[in-house]
Amino acid sequence: MKPRTPVYITIAIILAILFIVYYMFVPNSSFFSSPYFWGTVVISTILTLIHNSIGDLIENDKFKKLTDVEKLAYVEEKNKPYFKGLYDSAFKKQTATTEQDILIDHGFDGIMELDNQLPKWWLGLFYFGVAYCIVYMISFFLTDFADTKVEYDEEYKAQTASIAEYMKNTPPPTIENAAFSADNIEAGQEVFKTNCVSCHGEGGKGGIGPNLTDNSWINQPEKTLFKNVFQMVENGSPNNPAMQAFGKNGIINGFDIQNVAAYIYHINQELKPLTPADGAAAPQGTPANWEK
Ligand code: HEC
Structure with missing residues (x-):
């Protein structure tokens, strides 16, 4: 035994x-x-x-x-x-x-x-x-145990929630504290495609709105290019209601204005300007002398 x-x-x-x-x-x-x-x-x-x-x-x-x-x-x-x-x-x-x-x-x-x-x-x-x-x-x-799709969905939800939480606790950038960052260019391009391309054309070459890739600007309320764009998108054009105050009207928030301004800075300063020879709009306004 x-x-x-x-x-x-x-x-x-x-x-x-x-x-x-x-x-x-x-x-x-x-x-x-x-x-x-x-x-x-x-x-x-x-x-x-x-x-x-x-x-x-x-x-x-x-x-x-x-x-x-x-x-x-x-x-x-x-x-x-x-x-x-x-x-x-x-x-x-x-x-x-x-x-x-x-x-x-x-x-x-x-x-x-x-x-x-x-x-x-x-x-x-x-x-x-x-x-x-x-x-x-x-x-x-x-059951849902070890199901990759369910795990992915849960993680996705948790991350979206934490992003929403972050957004809620972080005030959106204003013209005073907004800054150019190369990391925002891609997101800015998306904002541009959704809100701006209908008037400013593919790649900012111009159409109803002016060519945004050249050095001629109608509105120059700010000293630096980045702030100038931020200001225009926030407050719109004083001369032409077609360029509305996207920020003030609550259509685009501060984060997206900062993004789209980075994108326009990028196409204006880091890429070759588009000219009528490229099928772009002719320069409008006066040559700008942006501070760095
Ligand atoms: C409905 C057409 C329309 C849309 C949409 C539009 N714009 Fe404009 N935009 C204009 C026009 C027209 C002007 C020229 C205003 C003027 O003559 O003062 C302008 C001017 C500007 C200027 C100043 C250019 C200069 O030479 O003074 C900037 C910067 C600009 N727009 C950026 C944007 C951005 C960024 C968006 C998207 C968020 C956008 N616009 C959407 C029509 C538009």
Whole structure:
């Protein structure tokens, strides 16, 4: 008769399995605060303890029927600490006679092969792996667990929320603190395509509105090009209502004005000016002498 696994080990294993199952089947791992989780923990622990007591009764009964030698061997085995037994079983060396008993016949090639028992820890890991695999497959196919699309959506939502939060807490740039940044050019191009291209043409070459790539400007209220654009988009043109006050009218916020101003700075200062020879509008206004 072999001593049984101590009850605390069984309870630890059951709790670990419970944890894994809950972790996989409950979204957001919010189960720690759920009464169902703690309910199953308590019930499983009680059931395990009951099961263990029944096992004790059966063991006592069996023990009485053992011979004295068997009783001694059993008690010695039982007094060995559990983990030491487990460790020993992993490195157990058999005596020459047991080796003889478990020798598999390899008459044809002379190789010596022993029919060893698999170590307990190995078997335990193996069964755990099988159980884990089943639970994993079920939760993978039947729930949202480890679903890349769901995880992506959740992350996307969280990020959009944090961007919205940032926007709410960060006042949009004004003409006083707005600044050119090359990082904003791309976003500015999008703003331009949505709000400005209908009048200022592809790439700012001009149309209903003036050519924004050359050095001639009708309106020059500010000293630097970047601020000049910001001011025009914020307040519109005093001479021509077609160029409306996009900022003041609440059509474009400060962030997007800063972006579109960066884009116009880019096409005006960093790219070659478009001329009538390129199919662009002729210069309007007077040559500008922007400060850096
Ligand atoms: C409905 C047509 C229209 C739209 C849309 C429009 N503009 Fe204009 N824009 C004009 C006109 C017309 C002028 C010339 C105003 C004037 O004569 O003072 C102008 C002038 C400007 C100027 C000053 C140019 C100069 O030479 O003085 C800037 C800068 C400018 N627009 C940027 C933008 C930006 C950026 C957008 C998009 C957010 C935009 N505009 C959208 C028609 C438009």
